Amino acid sequence: MNIIETAGLGKNYGRTWALRDCTFAMPEGYLAALVGPNGAGKTTLLHLLVGLTAAAAGTATVLGGLPAGSRAALDGIAFVAQDAPVYTNLTAANMIRIARNLNRSFDPPYARARLDELDIPLDRKAAKLSGGQRAQLALTLALARRPRLLILDEPLAALDPLARHDFMGTVLAAVGEDGVSVLMSSHVLAELQRVADFLVLLTKGQVHVADTVEDLVSTHRVLTSPAGSADRVSRKLDVVQDQRGEAQAHLLVKAHGPQHPVPPGWEAHPAGMEELVLAYLRNAGKTGPAAAPSKPTASTGAAR
Amino acid sequence: MTALTLATKQNDAARPPRPLPWRRMVLVTWLQHRGVLSGVATLFGALAIYLGIMGLIIHHAWTADMGCHPASSLTCQDLAQSFQTRWHGGATIAFPLQLLPALIGAFAGAPILAREMETGTFRYAWTQGFGRTRWVIAKLALVGGPLVVIAGAFGILAYWYFGPLVAQGPLIPLDPRTFDLECLALPGWVLAAFAVGAFAGMLIRRVVPAMATTMAVVGGLGLAVGLYLRQHYLPPLIIPGANGPVPSAWTLGSWYTGRGGQVVSGYIVNAACPGPGPGNSTPGAPPQCMPQHGYIQWWSYQPASRYWSFQGIEAGGLLLLAILLVVATIWLVHRRAA
Numbered sequence: 320m321n322i323i324e325t326a327g328l329g330k331n332y333g334r335t336w337a338l339r340d341c342t343f344a345m346p347e348g349y350l351a352a353l354v355g356p357n358g359a360g361k362t363t364l365l366h367l368l369v370g371l372t373a374a375a376a377g378t379a380t381v382l383g384g385l386p387a388g389s390r391a392a393l394d395g396i397a398f399v400a401q402d403a404p405v406y407t408n409l410t411a412a413n414m415i416r417i418a419r420n421l422n423r424s425f426d427p428p429y430a431r432a433r434l435d436e437l438d439i440p441l442d443r444k445a446a447k448l449s450g451g452q453r454a455q456l457a458l459t460l461a462l463a464r465r466p467r468l469l470i471l472d473e474p475l476a477a478l479d480p481l482a483r484h485d486f487m488g489t490v491l492a493a494v495g496e497d498g499v500s501v502l503m504s505s506h507v508l509a510e511l512q513r514v515a516d517f518l519v520l521l522t523k524g525q526v527h528v529a530d531t532v533e534d535l536v537s538t539h540r541v542l543t544s545p546a547g548s549a550d551r552v553s554r555k556l557d558v559v560q561d562q563r564g565e566a567q568a569h570l571l572v573k574a575h576g577p578q579h580p581v582p583p584g585w586e587a588h589p590a591g592m593e594e595l596v597l598a599y600l601r602n603a604g605k606t607g608p609a610a611a612p613s614k615p616t617a618s619t620g621a622a623r
Numbered sequence: 624m625t626a627l628t629l630a631t632k633q634n635d636a637a638r639p640p641r642p643l644p645w646r647r648m649v650l651v652t653w654l655q656h657r658g659v660l661s662g663v664a665t666l667f668g669a670l671a672i673y674l675g676i677m678g679l680i681i682h683h684a685w686t687a688d689m690g691c692h693p694a695s696s697l698t699c700q701d702l703a704q705s706f707q708t709r710w711h712g713g714a715t716i717a718f719p720l721q722l723l724p725a726l727i728g729a730f731a732g733a734p735i736l737a738r739e740m741e742t743g744t745f746r747y748a749w750t751q752g753f754g755r756t757r758w759v760i761a762k763l764a765l766v767g768g769p770l771v772v773i774a775g776a777f778g779i780l781a782y783w784y785f786g787p788l789v790a791q792g793p794l795i796p797l798d799p800r801t802f803d804l805e806c807l808a809l810p811g812w813v814l815a816a817f818a819v820g821a822f823a824g825m826l827i828r829r830v831v832p833a834m835a836t837t838m839a840v841v842g843g844l845g846l847a848v849g850l851y852l853r854q855h856y857l858p859p860l861i862i863p864g865a866n867g868p869v870p871s872a873w874t875l876g877s878w879y880t881g882r883g884g885q886v887v888s889g890y891i892v893n894a895a896c897p898g899p900g901p902g903n904s905t906p907g908a909p910p911q912c913m914p915q916h917g918y919i920q921w922w923s924y925q926p927a928s929r930y931w932s933f934q935g936i937e938a939g940g941l942l943l944l945a946i947l948l949v950v951a952t953i954w955l956v957h958r959r960a961a
Contacts, residue, residue: 369750373958391640393752400746406655407742413654420647421751421758423640457747464752 320383322347322468322500323368327377330363336524337363341377343529345502345517347467350494352511353504354596355521361504362401364521365472368502369398382467394423397461401472403454407446411439411456418460430463433489451482458486462493469493471503475510483507487514512592520596522603532592539595542570544585552582560598571598643753648761656766659731667773670720671780678784681710685787703791711793714785717800724812725841727770732820733833735766736952740828749956759956763949767817771810778809789871796930797873799849807934811941816841818948825955848937856936859923865910867920871927882917892918 321344328341338360345351355361366372367379370388379387382395405414411434419425434441437459439452448456454474461469469490475483491514493499502519505511518535520528528535539559542552545567553561553570560571571590581587590598653660688706691699736759739745749755782805788794794801803812819840824833854875860868868874881887896912913920925933 366746371746371749390642390752390754393750393754394640396750398746398750400743400750402743404743404747406744406747408658409654417651417654418751420651421643421748421753423643423752 320347321345321380322349322383323379323381323502324384325367325377325379328364328367328374328379329376330360330367330372331375338367339376339524341521341524341526343519343526345500345519345529347383347500348498349517349531350490350501350515351503351517351519352515353502353519353521354506354508354511354600355504356600358523359521360524361521362472363524365398365470365502365504369393369396369470371398395467396470397464397466397468398470399454399457399461399472399474402477403457403474405445405453405457405460408444410442410444411448412441414445414456414460415441415463418463422464424465426463426465430459433459433462437485449482450477451479451485454478454482454486455489458489462489462499465497466499469499469501469503471501473504473506475505475507483510490514508593508596515592518592518596520599520603522600525603527599527603535595536589536592538574539590540572540574540581541588541590541594542572542581542585543567543588544582552585555582559595559602571595642757645757645761647753648758648765652762652765656731656735656762659734660766660769663727663731663770664773666723667777671777674716674780674784677713677716678780681713681784681787684710685791688791706787707792710788710791714788714793714800717785717804720781720804721800721845723774723804723809724816724845725838727774727813728816728820728837728841729834731766731770732817733824733837734830735762735821735824736956737824737828737830737833740825741830756953756957759953763818763821763952767814767821767949770817771814774813775807775810778804778806781809782806795871795873796927797853797925797933799853802853802933803845803849803937805934807938808941811938811945812841812845814945815844815941815948818945818952819844822948822952822955825952825959853933853937854925856933857925857929859925861921861923863919863921865913865920867922868924868926873925873927875923875925877920877922880919880921887918892916892920 323343323345325344326342328338329336330338341360341364353361353364363372367374368381368387370393373388381387381392385392385395406417409417412431415427415430418430419427431441434456437452437455439448439456445453445456454477458471458474471490474486478486487510490501490503494501516532518528518530518532519526542556544552556570557573558570559573560569562569571594684706688699688702691702693699736745739748745755748758751758753761781801785794785801785805789796789798789801796802802808816837820833820837823836823840824830827833827836854873859875862868867877879887879889879892892913895916896918
C-alpha cells in the first residue's frame, strides 16, 4: 500500500509554480528523506500532503487512497511544522490536554512518559523550554496521536548535534515500535544517510527521484577510468554526473536492468546516498527547471 | 440478512469517520483563552460593582424625590433641585464605558486568530483530527458567546443605572451617550466588535496591527452610527411650533418656512423677529411676530417611545454585521493556504 501517492500535483503562488507536475509514490513502512535546495518546494509539498494548502493541479492521496486533508486523513497523519510550533503560553501538561481533545486517538500516558524520559517538566510553560525540548515536545504530541504517517518539516534545522541525535532517536524508536511511516524534509544529509531508507529528491518544484535508498544504491555506480575514453562511454550510459579531472573521469551512472556492464578499462564503485543526492542536486541545477531528468525516475516507487 | 448487515458495515468503514464532538473544544478554548475571558469578566465585574453601588444610591435619592408630595411644594422643589445638582455627574461614566466594545474587539477578538497565524501554531491546530473549519467555528462561538452574555447582563444593569438620570435630568432615552450602553445595543456592539477583531486578525495575521485596526474600525463605526446613522433608523417625526418637541424626545433639527412653504434661512427670520439671546439684550420679538410674517418653525425628532424599536434595530443591524464577519472569517480559515 502506498502511504503517499501524488499525480500531477501542482501549486502556484501567483505566476510562480512552487510545485509542478509532481508524481511519486511512497510505500508504507519507510522513513523517507525529502531533500532539495532551498525554495525547491519541499514545504509546499508537505503542506499539500497534510491539507494545509490546497492543490492547484493534480491529486494527492495518503494512507492508501484518502484525499490529503480529508477528515479521515487528518486522523491518521501527524505533522510537525517548521520550527515546531507549540503554544508557548501553555504548559506541556495543558498541551497534552489540548491534543487529547483535538484528536480521535491520543495517548496521554505515552506522552507523559516520554516527556518524563526527556526530562521535560510537565508544569513548565513551553516558552521556558529550550529549542531542543520544544522540538521534542512537538514530536511527542505528534507521536502520541499514534499516527500511521508522521510528516516532519525541517525538524533538525534549529537543533544542536546532540538534540538532533536525540530527536532522530525518538523518531527511529517510533518507526521500530509502531511501524510509523515517516516523511521528513531536511538539509542534514549526514543525519539522513544514517536513518533514511527512502529518498524523495525535489528541485525547482519537481520530483527528480523517489525510490528506496537500497534500490538507488544498487542501481547507481561510480565509474572511474582514464579521461580519454570518457566521451565514448558516457554516450552509451545514463550519466547522472560527469566529473572530469586531468587524468581521470568519474561518472555517476544509473543502470537500467539487473546487469551493470562495466566498460573495459573502467573501475566500478558503489555510490553512497550522500554522493547520490549531491550528484542529483548538481545535475538538476544544471538542466534547469523545465528539463525533466533524462529517464523518468519519479514513478519507480509506485512500481514496487 | 447477514449479507445486508455485512454490506452496511463495509459501508461504514468506507465512509469518513464521524466528526469529533463539539464539546471537545470547550476545554481547548478555555485553556487557550481563559486569560482574556477572565480579564473581560473581571473588568465588567468591577464596573458592575461600581454601577451597582452608585445606582443604588442614585435610585434611593430618586425614590425620595418621587415620593415627595405635593410636588409643587418648596421642599419637593428643593429635593428635585438637589437631585439634579448632585447626580447629573452620574452620566459621566458613560464616556469611559463607550470604549468597552472597541477594547473587547481589540483584546478578545483580534488575537484569537492573529496569534495563531503570527506564531505559526495554526499549522499545529489545523492538522489535528478536529478539522480547521469546525475548530474556528467552535472557538468563535465559545469565546464570543460568553462575551455577549456578559455584555447583555451589563447592558441591563446600565439601563437600570441610567434610569433615574433619564427620568430626572440630563439624559433622554435615545441619548447618544448612553443608548448603545444599554439593553440589546451593548451586547450587539460587543459581538460586532469581537467579529471585527477576529476578521481583522485573520486578514492581517499580526496581533498588534490587528488590534489597532480593530480599535479604529469599531471606534469609527461607533461614531458613524451615533452621529449619522441612528437618527435615520425610522423616519423622524416633524412638528411645527416655537417650543419644539417634548424634552424627552431626541431633537434632530429645526428649520423655518415662509409664507409659500419654502425654507427660509434662520438669519432672515432672526432679522425680522429677533429672539432673546446672549448677544441680544432686548427681550426679543413678541410671539405673534412669526405668524405675522408667515414664518413657521419646524422640528424633526425621534420620540422617546421609539427607544425599544431603536434598540432592536441597532442590535439587529450589529448582529447581521457580526454574522457576515464571522462567516467571512470562517471562510478565510477554510480556504487559507499555509
